[in-house]
Amino acid sequence: MLTLHGFPFSNYHNIVKHALMQKGVPFEEHIVYPNTPEMLAVNPTGKAPAMTTDKGTKLSESSVLVEYLEDAYPEHPLFPADVETRGRVRQLMKVSELYLELSARRLLPSVLGNVEFPQATLDEVKAVLERGARSVTALADFGPYLIGSELTLADIYLRYALSIPKLVGPAKLDWNVMDEVPGLAEWDAMMASTDIAKKIDADLKANTAEFMAYISKPK
Numbered sequence: 480m481l482t483l484h485g486f487p488f489s490n491y492h493n494i495v496k497h498a499l500m501q502k503g504v505p506f507e508e509h510i511v512y513p514n515t516p517e518m519l520a521v522n523p524t525g526k527a528p529a530m531t532t533d534k535g536t537k538l539s540e541s542s543v544l545v546e547y548l549e550d551a552y553p554e555h556p557l558f559p560a561d562v563e564t565r566g567r568v569r570q571l572m573k574v575s576e577l578y579l580e581l582s583a584r585r586l587l588p589s590v591l592g593n594v595e596f597p598q599a600t601l602d603e604v605k606a607v608l609e610r611g612a613r614s615v616t617a618l619a620d621f622g623p624y625l626i627g628s629e630l631t632l633a634d635i636y637l638r639y640a641l642s643i644p645k646l647v648g649p650a651k652l653d654w655n656v657m658d659e660v661p662g663l664a665e666w667d668a669m670m671a672s673t674d675i676a677k678k679i680d681a682d683l684k685a686n687t688a689e690f691m692a693y694i695s696k697p698k
């Protein structure tokens with residue numbers, strides 16, 4: 480059976496887990512933390528998530544994993560059939576990752592640990608986040624999903640990408656992405672209300688203590 484390697488506190492892991500659940504693809508969740516021998520055995524970068532497919536292929540990078548799922552399990556598609564709309568979905572996925580998730584992630588050590596960043600770094604991160612928020616405002620139509628009336632991978636990607644700016648924005652930048660994009664708070668509440676999101680959020684909560692113990696262990 481297809482195996483998803485990673486841990487439920489991880490937002491990238493949850494992107495892939497949500498896509499698997501949404502598509503109804505059977506999978507095993509193998510709880511494994513980054514940079515451990517177990518993770519390195521399935522993913523040379525050591526990052527979560529990784530996947531072992533039904534055929535035994537080891538894959539990594541969340542965007543690659545969700546694209547693989549679309550190719551391998553075309554039933555219950557999460558990309559729109561229309562090529563132009565599919566391009567817009569991919570654009571929002573990329574914007575979510577590059578300008579919202581990755582920029583905010585730079586400040587995670589200051590929220591999860593005792594690291595203080597210079598003001599110049601905070602300003603740099605905030606400028607990238609503002610670019611991301613401006614782009615989501617321009618690209619999403621909230622009809623009621625980000626692109627139109629059907630859930631797509633853009634919705635799944637942004638839901639979990641947002642978890643980091645939601646955390647570091649108010650704590651470190653006096654800035655909240657949820658106030659910056661009109662319609663985002665309502666969309667976020669809608670996304671959180673589904674059984675799949677509730678299960679993923681409950682698993683994340685249940686994994687929190689174990690994950691905190693993992694990051695506080697000397698490496």
Ligand SMILES: N[C@@H](CCC(=O)N[C@@H](CS)C(=O)NCC(=O)O)C(=O)O
Nearest residue numbers: 489490491513526527528540541542
């Ligand atoms: N580009 C990767 C990012 C994955 C990632 O950063 N995962 C985090 C957990 S949420 C991780 O494993 N961090 C450990 C590290 O960076 O060494 C993806 O899309 O899968």
